[in-house]
Amino acid sequence: MVTDAAVVVAALSTASALWLWTGPTTATTRLAKLTADHREPRWRSLPGLFTRQSPGRRAQAWRLASIELCQALSAELSAGRTPGEALTRAVAAVDFPDPAALRPIVAAARDGGDVAAALLASAPPQGGEGLRQLAACWDVSVTVGAGLAALVERVASTLRAAQAHRQDVAAQLAGPRTTARMLAALPALGLLMAAALNMHPLDFLLGSLPGFACLVTGIILDACGLWWTSRMAARAQG
Template sequence: MVAVAALAAALSVWVWAAPGAAAVRLAELIGTRSRRPRPRLLPERPRPAAKAAAWRAASIELCQIIVAELAAGKTPGDALARAVLSVSAPDPAVLAPVAAIARDGGDVSAALLRAAPALGGEGLVRLAACWRVSVTVGGGLAALVERVGGSLREAEAHRQDLAAQLAGPRATARMLAGLPVLGLLMGAGLGMNPLSFLLGGPAGFACLVVGLSLNATGVWWTNRLVARAEGSPVTQEPATQGPTTRGQGP
């Protein structure tokens, strides 16, 4: 029992001492190089958050390639088509119609809007707005796309910094979720029998219900605060509809 109590205490300390913001940020910078692929028996389905991050990265890469192609003297349609073929998109088949329409001189803005996913497609939406402005009022496409790419990079950097800062609250939620089990293990390790008290009478059952309710409320509230911080307007790309509004003038 003493060994169980020591193990529970060590586990609680490990959960409490979660990696801080600096450690999480450092892991993000070097983790992709140090990780080794693990064999999997079943194909892993990408999470929505990971897929959205991949689409945001692809949008930034798309803007950079378009600017480079335009600077090399390519026409806007050819620049977009070559960029679509070169970009590392999560689902290349989604962007394939955009390349075909760009080569044929069709409605590129509408094609980009159709290809933009619900999660992570903000960059494609803004690129479509730039294309509409360039076609409608004759603005410089290279300058518009370069500005959009810069704003997307800044927003992504801010999002990553925020995720690193929220590592502490996430660790707190994990700690709260594991406290009841750790408490039972530590009580058993000290020679007590907490389950017999909690399940042996009305008083113990009331304590169990109240304790679990308070713990669940704490976990829910912490996760809610983290979700609100992640979805705050500060983390969203500014002025998403700006170019579109300018292009709709009389």
């Protein structure tokens, strides 16, 4: 029995080492994320699929679109167009996750309405930071008379820096996330190895009350560990 236990421990250690050796490194993950920024976002080429995206991916899409909007608006203003015309052209040039949400902004910019209020109303709760900052810039420009182009360019620079920080944090968290998934899968691997060694672990787990209690407790603890790791990673990414 001691020899069998030693074999199981050795097998688990070998599997863990192979996982860590072949798993993605932080540098590899960061390189993939940086190169992915130059590819066309998936939600643009598959608009029907976007509605099934997670809230995190939807917020990410809004952030990227907001950066593009600020860059396009800054370019239009630098070309000498009026703020309303520049915003209308900039919105038309950017593929937003929900184009219908931008219609009040275009209407306000075209008809001389309250653009700042329209930007605030159209900004989603998650991922709408760029639109809210752009609304503040528009309000300051209208109220104080400050140069809108300079304000928009500063907002675009801030949004780009924040996006780069989120990507860096996500790359740094890739290793811990992979380790957490590996640790969550190790109990199942242990059961398979025990069964291969003719230890009949399922007979104990499913055939007796103490074994079933151990099984339920293990599953709950495993799920809680994954949930807690995911929550900490989400908080770290902001």
